[in-house]
Amino acid sequence: MTELLSDAKIVIIGGGIVGASTAYHLGKMGYSDTVLIERGKLTSGTTFHAAGLVGQLRSNANITQLLGYSVDLYKTLEAETGQATGWKMNGGLRLACNQERWTEVKRQATTAHSFGLDMQLLTPKEAQDLWPMMNVDDVVGAAFLPTDGQANPSDITLSLAKGARMKGVTIMEDTEVLEVLVEDGKITGVLTNKGRISCEKVVNCCGQWARQEAKKVGVNVPLVSVEHQYMITEKIEGITPDLPTLRDPDRLTYYKEDVGGLVMGGYEPNGIPWAVKGFPEKFHFSLLDSNWDHFEQLMELALGRVPALESAGVRELINGPESFTPDGNFILGEAPELKNYFVGAGFNAFGIAAGGGAGMALAEWVVNGEPPYDLWPADIRRFGQAHFDTDWVRKRTLEAYGKHYTMAWPFEEHKTGRPNRRSPLYDRLKEQGACFGEKLGWERPNWFAKKRQEPKDIYSFERQNWFENVGEEHRATREAVTVFDQSSFAKFKIVGPDAEKALSWICANDVSKKTGSLIYTQMLNDRGGVECDLTVVRLAKDAFYIVTGTGYATHDFDWIKRNIPEGLNAHLVDVTSGFAVLSVMGPNARKLLQKITEDKLDNDNFPFGSMRTIGIAGAPVMALRVTYVGELGWELHIPTEFAASVFESLSKAGEEVGLRNAGYRAIESLRLEKGYRAWASDIGPDHTPVEAGMSWACKLKGDMAFKGRSALEAQIKNGVKKRLCCFTVDDPNVVLLGRETIYRNGQRVGWLTSAGYGFTVEKNIGYGYVRCKDGVDMAYLKSGSYQLEVGTELFGCSIQFKPLYDPEMQKIKQ
Missing domain, CATH: 3.30.1360.120 (Probable tRNA modification gtpase trme; domain 1)
Incomplete structure (x- = not known):
């Protein structure tokens, strides 16, 4: 038996932002008997070369809430730990350069309003006032989210790690996990190159190495590595520290301010997979060779937006591989194949934006056996038999990578x-x-x-x-x-x-x-x-x-x-x-x-x-x-x-x-x-x-x-604060897709969870929860006047209390 190095309850493998965030939140919850193990130094995997943009809006309310938690955490973390984070809430701009993209942006703005985010629609001139260096000749409109921002990935990770240590969590660098020990289907510990650590639970936060590490214990984590490049310029006149982050999806590019210059990167349609035959040894604080030929397609698109790039000095072209998944969402949760084995990986180049919230959710999942709220779009159990073959995963993931900025x-x-x-x-x-x-x-x-x-x-x-x-x-x-x-x-x-x-x-x-x-x-x-x-x-x-x-x-x-x-x-x-x-x-x-x-x-x-x-x-x-x-x-x-x-x-x-x-x-x-x-x-x-x-x-x-019975009985006795309702819109020109905002008497009360068209009743149909902190009953529902926000426009709608279709009413015999 290998010498016992320490006795812990939870071991986290991987010292990037997600591992550090999970450790921080476990410590905050009182689980000081947590050990974080990093085989190199903290941030030495993929975190150190991340671009550091922090956006919040996603198509799912709870994923948006998770990203919003990251923002709230990053605002206060430096004051709590004394460790700089580089956090700036300078807002985020998103451009639309054709009518279809403008329709998408307006629908995104409606989704943002549904989820409580203040996304503002701007004219090209208003967008240029916020980002003076850009050419707006082809811009139709823009959206601005004031609470988006940017951070220094390494600093924010070190701040989270310091916060974890302050709460009693042990962090071991230069320590390699050789094996996760499993007996009779139960995790008993981990074997490292320095000795054995006993534990009950393991959290795999290994980034692009998560798939190969999980495979050792029979767990499937569908992700692969893809090369991702961005350019860092020298100082450019007119670039100010408060410049918002900028996403230009029609030109496949993003931008953020960096010590008076710009970081510019993007998502090319022909992404290059990495580590197809396996990972090199000791790939710590390591980058790949710059590939200017491949980056040229993004550079040409960027020059049309920011002409100053043509004469700007280039400090570096960073080529850092990152983990991406077949559907573009990250992977969280307890593995279905092995009890008490948790995963937080596959962050598709928005690990910094998600890191704070993902660590919080993982910590609660580890402690309570379930996430703090429904995180189905990121749940590891959304995958299945089709995702065991790495070649299949790679094909699909490269497609998802190429669609990162294409029209959704x-x-x-x-x-x-x-x-x-x-x-x-x-x-x-x-x-x-x-x-x-x-x-x-x-x-x-x-x-x-x-x-x-x-x-x-x-x-x-x-x-x-x-x-x-x-x-x-x-x-x-x-x-x-x-x-x-x-x-x-x-x-x-x-x-x-x-x-x-x-x-x-x-x-x-x-x-x-x-x-x-x-x-x-x-x-x-x-x-x-x-x-x-x-x-x-x-x-x-x-x-x-x-x-x-x-x-x-x-x-x-x-x-x-x-x-x-x-x-x-x-x-x-x-x-x-x-x-x-x-x-x-x-x-x-x-x-x-x-x-x-x-x-x-x-x-x-x-x-x-x-x-x-x-x-x-x-x-x-x-x-x-x-x-x-x-x-x-x-x-x-x-x-x-x-x-x-x-x-x-x-x-x-x-x-x-x-x-x-x-x-x-x-x-x-x-x-x-x-x-x-x-x-x-x-x-x-x-x-x-x-x-x-x-x-x-x-x-x-x-x-x-x-x-679950006692919870239902309590709701029946005490009432509920939300109810699922049906809404119809008669206007045939309206297209309901889901996530449209519900207004009652002019106040936002929820959003549509699903929607479509009923061909028998010849109406647009949507379902969504009407919410009120003081309670929702039938009297409340019936006394309201309702509208739906669709692509930032308001349309009158009717609330329905019975199924729209009844075979007897339609005189169809069975």
Whole structure:
């Protein structure tokens, strides 16, 4: 046994800004028995060469809140520790140089207003007044966020480290972690080149080395290294210390003041991967050779914006590799593969902006077992099987790197690494005009092209080219019958003599039903927040089948597995690949299915909320009578090898009843009309069933205990401060996309969590939480007058208290 060097509770590996911030916050929480280990010196990995821009606005409210926390921390850190940080709140400018970019910027400004940020829209002249050195001949407008700023990355990291030491945290430099020690699935310590440190928890903050370090203990961290360059100039006349940071996305470049000169860098479309064959030894405080040929494309774009660069002296062209991820968001959280192994990495060149907040969130995650608020866009569990192959990750990551400053179109899909995971029907649906989207590696039909129409998305902030196609698929579902290939659903089985007992604790709804019952349920955290939103089918006394969304496969499996009470004999298995799923939906669904099965499908023999195994085309099909579109329908869960035969049988019989293919964009339109909630937008860990109007799906009438019950009971007793509401806008020219700001009687009260167009009701539909610190009840909601801010313009809207679509009202017979 190696000599025991120290006895700690938590070990952080990596001394960059995120590791130092995590150590600082753990110390602040009283966890002085924390050790931070850095194999070189603090900041010697990628932090020391970061550019240091600190922006706040992201498309997600909580990620924006996390970045805002960084700003608040950096304001006060120097005074607390006595260590300089180089923090300046000099504001941030973002330019728009064409009408489409201006539309994007205006929508970003609305998002900022939704999240409480003061983003101001400026004319080109007003922008130039703030940044006199730039040419504005091509500028349409600009946005200014006064609370953005910049920092010195090394100084701010050393300040965080000093703060951590002041709170009792141990920091060990020039110490290499050789191995994370794991016994029987539990972390017991780390082995270093100086000895062994016992611990219960490990936090991987290794930056671009995080993937290779995590792989040693079987944890997948999908990131790769990409070369990133920026230029530092000599002093330029007219550059003042209070100059705002500047982002010029149409020219792919950014700028910040640096001792009277400028830092200028950017994101070229043809990024260069680094360390493809592995990392060099002892890459501390190290840079790559300057690549002027590659940087020239950015330099040419920058000269058109800042002509003074042409004659400015160049101090240095920094080429420092950094870690980037396949979706451009960073990676936080507890690894699903190993309990008590946490990750904070993959910061996509905004690690300084995120560092303060990410360290806070990681520290709370380590201590409390969950983040301070929903951080799903950064959660490590958003990844899955498609992200284990490094070559695939690199292709997708280089695409994301190249899109860093390109237009963020609504409904935009990635192109690289496709197709990857395919349904057995992929080729058939492609031949029939499917335009596919991708989620967690799965190819999924978004919509179907007509004859002589190319199945390709044409992006716009207006109605896109598929709008009419989706409208036809929507109406076919309402009026006849459609088939959706939903084979990408994540599917699990939980088996064992204690399966019911385990699910009864984890599920908010009652799963103790007879065999063949189908139960729609949420799974809650202790605050009552919705961690999972899924369907449970009872297969037998000791077996259940669970169906959840494609993108939540890793997350939901991990949540269920971790929350099976200790000592119960219940085992969770992922069976996703074993079953294809065809959803047959519409008033003619029964008529169609009855043509191809001898099993009885009438209400008496096959009621809503039940499962039966039926025979179709020689296949044993688990038929689930359930709907997410508001029509009569069945999900057909088919052993994968039978999927093609069942589809052929459906297609042939469907000719007489108007069957047509439909895709996921029609599902979204249909579910909005019916008021069905979507996890990760309308509901999530920060929203309870009471707030979302879903307490009807919770077993609150009896005395059955379940996780989160006490939180719901307290809300029912004391009231809530936010409620999910539906809003409609009649103006057909308005395009709702989500994140539009909700105003009640002229006061900002929230934002839309999801939005779209309802083709049956012919209205724009949006859902969002109306918030009030004094409480929100029905009287409060009904007494208000509402508007939505869309691209900085206000539009009148109506609040709705019932589902917009009712089959009886539409006189559609089932």
